[in-house]
Amino acid sequence: MTSGHAPRPAPRAAAVRGTGGRLLVDTLAGLGVDTVFGIPGIDNLEIFRHLGRNGIRVVTPRHEQGAGYAAHGYARVTGRPGVVLTTAGPGLLNAAAAAGQAYSDSVPVLFLSAGPPVGQPPGDGLLHEVKDQSGAMDAICAWSLRATDAGLLKELPARAFHEFATRRPRPVHIEIPADVLAAEVSWAVPPETDTGAERTAARTARTAEPGGIAHAARLIAGARRPVIVAGGGARAASAALSRLSQETGAPVVTTANGKGVIDEGHPHALGAALHLRSARDFLRGADVVLAVGTELADTDTWSGPLDLPGDVVRVDIDPGQRDRNAAAARALTGDADAVLRQLLAALGAMPGRTPVSEAYRRELARVRDRIDAEHAGQGARWTALVDALRAAMPPEAVLTSDSSMVSHYGALKGFRVPRPDTFLHPTGFATLGFALPAAIGALVGRPGLPVVALTGDGGLQFSVNELATAVLLGRPLPVVIVDNGGYGSVRTEQSRLGVPPLGADLPSPDFTALAAAYGAHGVVAASPASVSAEVAAALERRGPTLITVPDPSPTPGDGND
Known part of the structure; x- marks a missing residue:
């Protein structure tokens, strides 16, 4: 019994x-x-x-x-x-x-x-x-x-x-x-005891097969000029990727969607710079490139596939990325965070690994300076504005942007962020009208997080009606508009290609009056100092604030969307 x-x-x-x-x-x-x-x-x-x-x-x-x-x-x-x-x-x-x-x-x-x-x-x-x-x-x-x-x-x-x-x-x-x-x-x-069965699944830690990890680890361990390229698929692997960079001495170049995967103030961070020739030239000299969660796409390089004569190790959840835009010496299919932790464990188990040379470390400082100098020349027109934004925004704040010149020439490289998902930019498909509604979504998802939208007069008018949504939301939201009266990047291309200047010059509305009509606040900021002050004030003000910035020092045939 x-x-x-x-x-x-x-x-x-x-x-x-x-x-x-x-x-x-x-x-x-x-x-x-x-x-x-x-x-x-x-x-x-x-x-x-x-x-x-x-x-x-x-x-x-x-x-x-x-x-x-x-x-x-x-x-x-x-x-x-x-x-x-x-x-x-x-x-x-x-x-x-x-x-x-x-x-x-x-x-x-x-x-x-x-x-x-x-x-x-x-x-x-x-x-x-x-x-x-x-x-x-x-x-x-x-x-x-x-x-x-x-x-x-x-x-x-x-x-x-x-x-x-x-x-x-x-x-x-x-x-x-x-x-x-x-x-x-x-x-x-399901009964109450069956909790969590249908809840949103956490990112599955899909690991790569051990033989592939061992091969990739040997390639990385033997590298004397390693470089990491991090894309949007690496965003959830920020800690592991930063540690791998530190332990191997590999600098990190990111795509727009990978921006902030490593703190952009870190000495190993070269920033979102694949579109800059100096970064692409540096990658050409790498003996091993670890590409994590990236397509290595033309919309990141702006000039077609990268020239990567060294060994390429690709880490991606999508097996279809194995050889796209760059053939892999070893492809590791799995979740980026899980796979990078596998690589770290495999590297840690290798005795007597030789670190990268001091000469390579010194070279990285010179490369970073060259990349920064190239960006400074390309984005000079917007440097003061981007710096003013960075100064006014807390480190944890989110900047949403549009497919506009102030964003991809100015903020993409120049607006430094400490972590991923704090710079939201419409890459690839490159829609206009993204910045304002994306900022609204960010505010809804994380109500305590400061958010700023950066756009041009052309981009804003694709979705300016969402000011009504932002007003009802009632959260502080500075919307910085670089106004040049039309589609400036189109004007630039028309001038470069000798196309008649049709359809790109468009008068802007009075954005301050438009803001008032929606029940928002509106101001004009004519200098970087006033931009910084207005953004800081707007982050303390209930509801959205349109901050119109006259296009800085426009040149004939140039412009900003």
């Missing part, structure tokens, strides 16, 4: 009945979603009905493209997926440019939209009808699928969040047919 208590029966899942819209929202809440960016419309109201009941905050932009950029900014500063909710048709397609930017930058954003009823053929003239909106989004996102039955309302969001955590995190789209949203369905809810 045995003694003791009888085993307690396992808790049983409770059955719930409701609409497909409720099931979708319950699923999102179970995945840890606390915020969605979106605009209510006739065909998605069954989703909006249930958001408040689940404690999910709705941030309503004035345009769905703004929703997409805001979700992008939210994802970058929180490390959690952003979620966008739109109507079918125009609402979803308005967000398509933001989906393209998230794909280019490998940012996890879930786009949710309504869709036509199951079995409804196209061409019947339904409201918001599109020939094939899921097909359109599938061409932009990692994938786009229709949730044609209630079970898929649980399965597809869970799949999306699992892939965000285990693969290269690119945006996805789920279309929910109108009849599936409205249908009464039943589903099982």
Whole structure:
């Protein structure tokens, strides 16, 4: 006869009945979603009905493209997926440019939209009808699928969040047919004891195979002129990458998305400099290049593939990056942080490793000076402004930028940051209108974090309507606008190529008056000192402040978007 208590029966899942819209929202809440960016419309109201009941905050932009950029900014500063909710048709397609930017930058954003009823053929003239909106989004996102039955309302969001955590995190789209949203369905809810089963997954520590680690470690250990190139895929590996740089003596060059992976004040940090010839020349002399989480793309080099005659070791979660833009002597597929820690352990187990020479260390100081001097010449027009911004902003503050000359010639290299995800720039796809809504998303995701947006008059006017969103948000938000009356980078190219100057010279509105019309604050800052003072004041002021800066020392045929 045995003694003791009888085993307690396992808790049983409770059955719930409701609409497909409720099931979708319950699923999102179970995945840890606390915020969605979106605009209510006739065909998605069954989703909006249930958001408040689940404690999910709705941030309503004035345009769905703004929703997409805001979700992008939210994802970058929180490390959690952003979620966008739109109507079918125009609402979803308005967000398509933001989906393209998230794909280019490998940012996890879930786009949710309504869709036509199951079995409804196209061409019947339904409201918001599109020939094939899921097909359109599938061409932009990692994938786009229709949730044609209630079970898929649980399965597809869970799949999306699992892939965000285990693969290269690119945006996805789920279309929910109108009849599936409205249908009464039943589903099982996990018992209270089953906590965490559906919550947002942490980044999976996918390691590389040991033989590859051993080979890569030998290459790195034998290097006399090692260099690390860090991209956006290295952002979560900042501590491991910084330690690897310190232990091997390898300097670090970053892409725009990798900016801050190593503190840019560190002696080994060469900054976001792949677009500078002096950095590319230095890389040509490296005997081993460790490329972590980067495509080594033209949008980072600005001049085609890098010339890398030495051995290239690539670390990437995406196995398709093995030989893209630079063939790998050894490719390590896995999570950057986990793989770099494997490399550190393997290097630590190698006795008698010879550190890089003192001559190489001295050379790094000269290379850094050459890179800084080249940047100073290229970005001289914006140096004082960028320095003024840096002086006014706390070290932990986030700067969002636009695809404008003040950003990519001035701030990309010149605005130094101590950690990743504090400079959010639309690389690759290079959309305009990103800075303001991305700043809003960053403020929503991290309310206590100071955020500043940097843009041009052309870029701002792609999304200036989001000032209304920022006013309702009520958080301090300086928006610095470099105003030259048009699309300056286009003017520059027109002049260089001998194209007639058409369509690029556009008069700017009175931004101060425009700010007042939205209920925001507006000022003009004519000098770097006044920029610094106005930004500092705006960081203490409730709501957004538009700070207009006349284009500094413009030259014929040059300009700033």
